[in-house]
Amino acid sequence: MNEKLFSPSSEAAIHIEDVAPSVPEVGTVSDRDAMRRLGKQQLFKRNFGFTSIFGFAMILMCTWETVLGTVAFGLSNGGPSGLLYTYIAVWLGYILIAFSMAEMASMAPTAGGQYHWCSEFAPRSCQKQVSYVVGWLGILAWQVGSTVGAFISATIIQGLVVLSCPSYGYQRWHGTLIAMLITLFSALFNVLLAKWLPIVENMILVLHFAAWITILIPLWVLAPRTPHSGVWSFFIDAGWGNTGVACLVGMITNVGAFIGSDAPAHMAEELKDASKTLPRVMGWTILVNGAMGFIALVTFCYTVGDVEAAITTTTGYPIIEVFYSATGSVAGTIGLSVLLIILNFVNNITSMAGASRQTFAFARDRALPFSSWISRVSQRFVVPTNAIILSSVIACIFHCINIGSAIAWNIIMSVGTV
Structure with missing residues (x-):
């Protein structure tokens, strides 16, 4: 491991100068003091404010959209009740994690995130080793995570085609190609239109709330009701032989x-x-998204109807089945589903930004192969262009796994939750 790795010294700043010229000093006095204290050079424009970074965080976490989009796995492993109870447990656990990270972010606001905090707060005898391991785990998780939004958007599109045209022959590679196109667009947006990202996040924050209301109200009004016992005391052990084990397996959805x-x-x-700003945003995001996700999940469980039919639906998405059951209309189902597609599409753009910044930061500290190339910041676009390219290529490779084996794909996706 490079001896200069994670060193917040002036020597680190000298190495950074080889990557890209400094942009003009921006931000507050506190921002400039933090960068000097951390030994980092200001390479990016500070375009984000509270609202735009709040939108960034909300749509990247994408809680209610993800719950509704990936509910099939939890529904078949634990059932509606298992989903609800594990959701509460996971939410409470993440609140503690988020508030702990918020405190560390307030002291060390750097793109490196967790691995940098380990380099400062871990025992001195193992700071570099722990930071290095955490950094690689973070890279892996973010690269995996940057594929999820594209995959959900692509396969929901496929599900809607199945619903609209029963004669359509479902093929996994169709969804993979769509997901790759979404990934390519996300990469191009993060390079060519990066300066518009804060504005997009402001707009998508409004859609995040508006779509939540737009989707839930028709379900509350039109969908048939599941009795309370079918929501709060209906578990499915899925052959595990133990309800608790089934719930723990299905908990990955939450x-x-x-x-x-x-x-x-x-x-x-x-x-x-x-x-x-960081600690405030991190705290509010976990609280607000968690509440929205819980209400969405409760609504789903009360309107799912025949659980077995929802799990085995030919569309691949129980939520599409619920939409169709509630509206009785293909057009209505498509209209509601398009909201999920758009939000997951923008989630992919946002995830690509986060993954590239994590990769850039780790390369800046000389912890990756070809670090000088990966950490280079474009003078024209003022973004880590090479890190974005690398992240998009890795995402496309991950997408290809789905062509060969859906099980292997699910296993890889599970890595991002660890």
Whole structure:
């Protein structure tokens, strides 16, 4: 391991100068003091404020959208009751994690996030070793996470085609190609239109709330009701022989819905007044998204109807089955599903930004092969272009796994929740 790895010294800043010229000093006095204290050079423009970074965090975590989009696994492993009870447990656990990270982010607002905090707060005897391991785990998790939004959007599109055209022959590679196109667009957006990202996050924050209301109200009004016993005391052990084990297996649905609580930290060097804004955003995100996700999940469980039919639906998505049951209309189902597609599409753009910043930061500290190339910041676009390219290539490779084996794909996706 490089001896200069994670060193917040002036020597680290000298190495950074080889990557890209410094942009003009921006942000508050606190931001400039933090960068000097951390031994980092200001390479990005601080375009994000409270509202835009809050939108970034909310749509990247994407809790209610992810719960509704990935509910099939938890529904078949634990049932509706298992989903609800494990959701509460996971949410409470993530609140503690998010608030702990928020405190560390206020002290060390850097794009490196967890691995940098380990380098400062771990026992001195193992700081570099722990930081290195945590950094690689973070890279892996973020690269995996940057594929989820594209995959959900692509396969919901496929599900709607199945619903609209029963003669359509479902093929996994169709969804993979769509997901790759979404990934390519996300990469291009993060390079060519990066300066518009804060504005997009502001707009998508409004859609995040508006779509939640737009989807839930028709379900509350139109969908048939499941009795209370079918929601709060209906478990499915899925052949595990133990309800508790089944619920723990299915809990991955809820864990995945809270991934990204660290996301704002990786944009810290592009956020104004980061030391104060980051902890507030991280705290509010886990509380608000958690509440929205819980209400959405309760609504789903009360309107799912025949659980077995929802799990085995030919569309691949129980939520599409619920939409169709509630509206009785293909057009209505498509209209509601399009909201999920759009939000997961933008989630992919946001995840690509987060993954590239994590990768850039780790390379900046000379912890990756070809670090000088990966950590290079474009003078024209003022973004880590090479890190974005690398992240998109890795995402496309992960997407290809789904062509060969859906089980292997699910296993890889599970890595992102660990």
